[in-house]
Amino acid sequence: QVQLVESGGGLVQPGGSLRLSCAASGRTFSPWGMGWFRQAPGKEREIAAGITWSGTTTYYADSVLGRFTISRDNAKNTVYLQMNSLKPDDTAIYYCAARPARGTSWRRENEFDTWGQGTQVTVSS
DSSP states (O other), rough: EEEEEEEOOOEEEETTEEEEEEEESSSSOOOEEEEEEOTTTTTEEEEEEEETTSSEEEEOOTTTTTTTTEEEEGGGTEEEEEEOOOOOOOOOEEEEEESOOOOEEEEEEOGGHHHHOOEEEOOOH
């Protein structure tokens, strides 16, 4: 059984930066891709960014494009989300998730089969 553990969340001022990490542990880990989702208070969970395990393809939601960067370190079984120029609207619980196959859309949560417990990101002055 693979477990995903997020870290790196916290409180940051608008315009600041944070880097989230998602470490996988357990049996051999080789997903097709990984995603970072987020859920703001009172809103549905949405994808922020995704990356294939090979690193050749990335996906970004329009709301984070140009500000967030997703990357992975296969040797460490870890995926990162570098978040710059943070805004109050980025406040949410951030979850990482693994998808076993290409599927049809990065936005479809049901195409991800393993989820972390989430880490809180709060952007406030």
